[in-house]
Amino acid sequence: MTPPALRPAHRPARTLTELRALLADLGSVQRAAAADVAAPEVVLHGVTHDSRAVQPGDLYAALPGSHAHGADFAAAAAASGAAAVLTDPAGAAALAGSVDLPVVTTADPRSDVAQVADWLYGQPSRSLTLLGVTGTNGKTTSAFLVDAGLRAAGHRTGLLGTVETRIADERVDSVRTTPESSDLQALFAVMVERGVTAATMEVSSHALAQHRVDGLRFAGALFTNLSQDHLDYHPTMRDYFEAKARLFEPERTAASVIGIEPGAGTWGLELAARVPGSVTYAPDPPADWWADDLTVGARGSSFTARGPRGLAVPMEVRLPGRFNVANALGALALLVAAGIEPRAAAAGIGTLAGVPGRMEPIEAGQPYLALVDFAHTPDAVETVLTSVRGLVDGRVIVVLGCGGDRDRAKRPLMGAAAARLADLAFLTNDNPRSEDPAEILAQMTAGIDRVATSAAKVTVIPDRAEAIAAAVAEAGPGDVVVVAGKGHERGQEQNGVVTPFDDRAVLAQAIADAGRPTGTGR
Ligand SMILES: CC(=O)N[C@H]1[C@@H](OP(=O)(O)OP(=O)(O)OC[C@H]2O[C@@H](n3ccc(=O)[nH]c3=O)[C@H](O)[C@@H]2O)O[C@H](CO)[C@@H](O)[C@@H]1O[C@H](C)C(=O)N[C@@H](C)C(=O)N[C@H](CCC(=O)O)C(=O)O
Numbered sequence: 001m002t003p004p005a006l007r008p009a010h011r012p013a014r015t016l017t018e019l020r021a022l023l024a025d026l027g028s029v030q031r032a033a034a035a036d037v038a039a040p041e042v043v044l045h046g047v048t049h050d051s052r053a054v055q056p057g058d059l060y061a062a063l064p065g066s067h068a069h070g071a072d073f074a075a076a077a078a079a080s081g082a083a084a085v086l087t088d089p090a091g092a093a094a095l096a097g098s099v100d101l102p103v104v105t106t107a108d109p110r111s112d113v114a115q116v117a118d119w120l121y122g123q124p125s126r127s128l129t130l131l132g133v134t135g136t137n138g139k140t141t142s143a144f145l146v147d148a149g150l151r152a153a154g155h156r157t158g159l160l161g162t163v164e165t166r167i168a169d170e171r172v173d174s175v176r177t178t179p180e181s182s183d184l185q186a187l188f189a190v191m192v193e194r195g196v197t198a199a200t201m202e203v204s205s206h207a208l209a210q211h212r213v214d215g216l217r218f219a220g221a222l223f224t225n226l227s228q229d230h231l232d233y234h235p236t237m238r239d240y241f242e243a244k245a246r247l248f249e250p251e252r253t254a255a256s257v258i259g260i261e262p263g264a265g266t267w268g269l270e271l272a273a274r275v276p277g278s279v280t281y282a283p284d285p286p287a288d289w290w291a292d293d294l295t296v297g298a299r300g301s302s303f304t305a306r307g308p309r310g311l312a313v314p315m316e317v318r319l320p321g322r323f324n325v326a327n328a329l330g331a332l333a334l335l336v337a338a339g340i341e342p343r344a345a346a347a348g349i350g351t352l353a354g355v356p357g358r359m360e361p362i363e364a365g366q367p368y369l370a371l372v373d374f375a376h377t378p379d380a381v382e383t384v385l386t387s388v389r390g391l392v393d394g395r396v397i398v399v400l401g402c403g404g405d406r407d408r409a410k411r412p413l414m415g416a417a418a419a420r421l422a423d424l425a426f427l428t429n430d431n432p433r434s435e436d437p438a439e440i441l442a443q444m445t446a447g448i449d450r451v452a453t454s455a456a457k458v459t460v461i462p463d464r465a466e467a468i469a470a471a472v473a474e475a476g477p478g479d480v481v482v483v484a485g486k487g488h489e490r491g492q493e494q495n496g497v498v499t500p501f502d503d504r505a506v507l508a509q510a511i512a513d514a515g516r517p518t519g520t521g522r
């Protein structure tokens with residue numbers, strides 16, 4: 001069940017006439033003549049893009065979609081108390097005579113609804129220090145680190161992303177990485193009401209392409225990296241990059257921080273060259289921020305962050321893996337660019353003990369390292385397996401699957417990365433969604449067949465719990481077991497049904513069931 005979107009306690013009240021004037025100023029509609037204005041005046045108290053979330057007095061944005069047109073649900077919206085409809089010409093034509101509500105028509109209501117929500121809720125994001133994080137991998141981790149830095153600097157914070165949504169101390173499950181604009185602006189209004197002073201949000205490429213963050217003003221934005229993902233949605237990597245690059249347009253974002261680690265390709269360098277005054281980071285120089293005296297360990301890393309104008313900040317990150325040094329540097333650079341005192345920012349980053357489902361250690365008395373991680377792209381699988389190789393003396397054992405109804409082209413690459421970089425790879429189901437799980441696994445193994453140097457012994461076990469148990473049965477002292485791809489997720493989705501499944505609980509149980517804490521497993 002989708003949790004209901006949060007709304008501010010103080011309901012806005014703007015008239016339809018004012019809405020038309022706003023849209024006229026945006027160039028979206030003609031300014032209405034006085035005689036055209038509905039009488040009695042319609043008052044709007046909220047806005048939503050989803051008929052199922054309509055509250056009395058809402059403007060219902062009936063948007064054209066890839067499966068349906070929102071106009072198909074306008075009658076349901078009206079029954080729930082919608083006061084008016086915003087739609088496109090196709091929607092208006094479909095609605096003609098069928099719904100007894102005033103209809104405002106614009107050419108691009110998906111873009112306009114973002115501006116309307118920002119206006120209706122009183123531009124709440126402008127009362128916050130708002131920081132955005134985008135990139136293929138590392139958004140959630142970096143956003144958690146940034147949030148820790150903001151709190152250490154005395155802010156009351158909000159956090160929005162894949163794992164959860166936080167309003168000061170309240171936590172709610174997230175539905176999307178980046179909410180739809182109507183939900184997002186309501187959420188910022190709630191944050192302002194509850195005294196939040198700074199917010200960090202993950203910004204997905206889908207959100208940028210779909211105008212979800214239009215109208216927001218970011219004090220700073222971070223680009224972690226770009227590698228293959230979402231080619232089901234973006235036709236090319238260039239299109240995917242250009243969607244991400246929109247976050248760094250000067251009218252949206254005051255300060256830009258960009259990861260340029262060489263292993264992550266040249267997209268970061270291209271973006272940095274495009275954005276005047278941007279600040280770069282990478283674990284090694286040359287970059288504006290880099291890590292000196294670096295010590296990487298199984299529990300985290302310590303280093304001196306070297307920054308612009310001779311800044312040197314000793315710091316620790318309690319998250320394992322070299323890539324988390326990059327994430328910590330990016331977080332520090334963003335916080336400093338947004339005006340946070342560097343030592344306070346670094347101290348805050350050092351307090352973060354972990355991110356749910358990201359390199360999360362499972363401790364059940366076993367003599368080997370067991371980690372649950374969210375690697376679900378080829379680059380993340382490669383990064384994580386390379387990283388853990390440096391953390392243990394023993395074997396690297398991975399359990400991995402690929403999600404259904406997502407980029408198919410990444411499956412052979414993920415399979416190949418697991419086979420190339422692990423000693424033992426157990427390929428299994430992730431969230432098959434509407435696809436045949438056997439077909440997904442066949443696509444993963446097709447990639448392995450193309451890797452002539454495949455080092456790993458690869459076993460296909462479709463049942464995820466069985467695959468995890470098989471990996472645990474193999475593990476011995478000094479090894480590492482990485483269960484990748486589902487991280488914090490608490491369910492497994494197949495054919496529209498979500499069955500409870502938490503890799504962390506299943507892995508802990510498998511270790512307990514193995515019942516031989518001193519066994520060699522080999
Ligand atoms: C691919 C994608 O992003 N699609 C988004 C898009 O859907 P769509 O254009 O296909 O819409 P549709 O299903 O045809 O429906 C048309 C309209 O009717 C509305 N509707 C539909 C049914 C109903 O009963 N009532 C109703 O009002 C819908 O809200 C929509 O506005 O617009 C909808 C809202 O208008 C979004 O909910 C929907 O997100 C879908 C559910 C989704 O799964 N998005 C994922 C891929 C996504 O956004 N992921 C990123 C993270 C990616 C990452 O980095 O990993 C995210 O930010 O979460």
Ligand SMILES: Nc1ncnc2c1ncn2[C@@H]1O[C@H](COP(=O)(O)OP(=O)(O)OP(=O)(O)O)[C@@H](O)[C@H]1O
Pocket residue numbers: 135136137138139140141142162177202224225323324326327357358359373374375376379380381383384487
């Ligand atoms: N800087 C990085 N470079 C490469 N891989 C990384 C980096 N940081 C994290 N990862 C890998 O990517 C996985 C996902 O990380 P995280 O959740 O922080 O990213 P994300 O961008 O929020 O992903 P999503 O939006 O899909 O949830 C991690 O579990 C890890 O395997």
Ligand SMILES: N[C@H](CCC[C@H](N)C(=O)O)C(=O)O
Pocket residue numbers: 162177376402403404406430431485486489
């Ligand atoms: N935000 C990502 C998460 C993928 C996680 C993986 N477990 C899957 O289901 O593919 C997506 O929706 O593509």
